Amino acid sequence: MRDIKTVDLNLLKALDALLDERNVTRAAARLSLTQPAMSGMLTRLRESFNDPLFVRSQRGIVPTQRALDLALPVKKVLAEITTLLQPAEFDPRSASLTLTIAATDYALQAIAVPFLVELKKRAPQIRVALLPIENQLLPQQLERGEIDLALLTPPNCPAELHARRLYDEDYVCVMRSDHPNAQQPLSLDEFCTLEHALFSYTGGGFIGVTDEALARIGRSRQVMLSVKSFLVMASILRASDMIAVVPKRLVDSLDGLVTQPTPIPVEGFTKIAAWHERTHQNPAHRWIRELLFELFIAP
Numbered sequence: 605m606r607d608i609k610t611v612d613l614n615l616l617k618a619l620d621a622l623l624d625e626r627n628v629t630r631a632a633a634r635l636s637l638t639q640p641a642m643s644g645m646l647t648r649l650r651e652s653f654n655d656p657l658f659v660r661s662q663r664g665i666v667p668t669q670r671a672l673d674l675a676l677p678v679k680k681v682l683a684e685i686t687t688l689l690q691p692a693e694f695d696p697r698s699a700s701l702t703l704t705i706a707a708t709d710y711a712l713q714a715i716a717v718p719f720l721v722e723l724k725k726r727a728p729q730i731r732v733a734l735l736p737i738e739n740q741l742l743p744q745q746l747e748r749g750e751i752d753l754a755l756l757t758p759p760n761c762p763a764e765l766h767a768r769r770l771y772d773e774d775y776v777c778v779m780r781s782d783h784p785n786a787q788q789p790l791s792l793d794e795f796c797t798l799e800h801a802l803f804s805y806t807g808g809g810f811i812g813v814t815d816e817a818l819a820r821i822g823r824s825r826q827v828m829l830s831v832k833s834f835l836v837m838a839s840i841l842r843a844s845d846m847i848a849v850v851p852k853r854l855v856d857s858l859d860g861l862v863t864q865p866t867p868i869p870v871e872g873f874t875k876i877a878a879w880h881e882r883t884h885q886n887p888a889h890r891w892i893r894e895l896l897f898e899l900f901i902a903p
Contacts (some may be wrong), residue, residue: 613685615652616678618645622657623675624748627664679747683882694887696727701888704733704752706742708805711755711875713834714853715770719896726895746880752889753896754878767878768893770900775814775870776863778855779847783862790847792823792867799828801840801848807832814849817870875900 621631622642632642650657653674658665667675707716716734723730735751743762745751754765761767777795779786785794802812810827818824829846831837834854841848842860849870855861877896883889 612648615645615649616682618642619649619657619671619674620678620682622646622665623667623671623678625664626666630664676747679882684885687885687887694891696730696891698729699727699888700729702731702733703889703892704735704750705755706735706737706745706751706753707755708737709832709834710803710805710851710854711737714773714851715755715875715896715900719899722899723892723895727892730892746878747882749882752879752883753893756876756878757873758876761876761878765878765880766884767876768897768901770875770877770896771902772872772874773851773853774872775849775866776852776855777847777849777866778841778861778863780842780844781860781862783845783847785847786862786864789864790867795847795867796823796825799826799846801829801831801837801846802827803834803837803848803850804830804832812849814866814870817868821868 617635618631618637621634622628625631625634628642628646629639632639635642637645646658653670655670656668657671658667660666705716712734720732723732737754737756737760738745739760742751742754743764746754746765754761755770756767758767758769777790785798790798796818800814802810804810804812808830810830815825815827829837829840831840834850837848837850838855838858838861840846849866851872852863855863877893879889879893
């Protein structure tokens with residue numbers, strides 16, 4: 605019969621930190637250990653797994669294939685142990701934790717703001733950090749616990765994440781309430797003639813889904829302003845004769861602005877919430893996600 609080795613939980617935590625940091629000094633600091641203590645744990649890990657696990661490089665240490673193969677199982681084991689050690693029932697009224705949400709500027713306005721208002725009522729001690737979405741870094745950030753929840757569109761959601769649809773969003777045409785064209789729906793000619801402001805998710809763009817819809821029928825519009833912040837756009841629209849095509853949820857409750865249907869169909873998008881296996885069974889995070897679903901998923 606093959607020997608079954610036991611591995612100290614602290615060794616698994618050390619391996620997880622080394623895989624994340626790729627640096628012995630940073631891994632030691634993360635676990636509040638001295639560098640010699642971390643080096644000693646790495647020696648024990650090598651003996652336990654009968655593999656070097658990491659080799660030195662100019663920038664720190666590089667994991668072997670064996671170490672890379674262990675990365676996801678170790679994350680999962682540590683997450684399951686954390687769940688086992690937590691109380692069987694989660695009490696939101698007394699819970700004290702930090703929730704980190706990654707979102708676009710749109711999602712911060714349309715989802716995070718109403719969610720935080722309700723969260724504060726039900727779980728007053730939960731702290732929330734709001735971060736911008738960085739699509740290329742997102743899988744690693746979720747795996748490492750730097751982000752707990754991401755508000756995305758389906759095309760930007762990594763396949764390995766858990767995800768659930770929140771709602772479908774539509775686009776509307778918006779302008780100041782006393783705009784010369786505010787009293788009746790814009791014709792296509794008027795729409796194309798007026799100056800437009802564009803809400804650019806990446807910043808600096810002058811072409812969006814509206815322009816793609818116009819191009820399909822051989823038309824174009826005058827995009828004279830590109831902004832990444834919707835709050836700035838709203839202020840500019842109130843102070844000028846510019847119009848904009850924006851997601852409906854951004855303008856539903858704003859004063860001084862009115863909306864109209866777009867003169868041509870503009871394809872909307874779907875918003876989803878995504879999270880890592882690390883927090884999938886965690887009672888606190890399950891409660892937080894259920895609150896989000898309660899607020900945004902139609903019954």
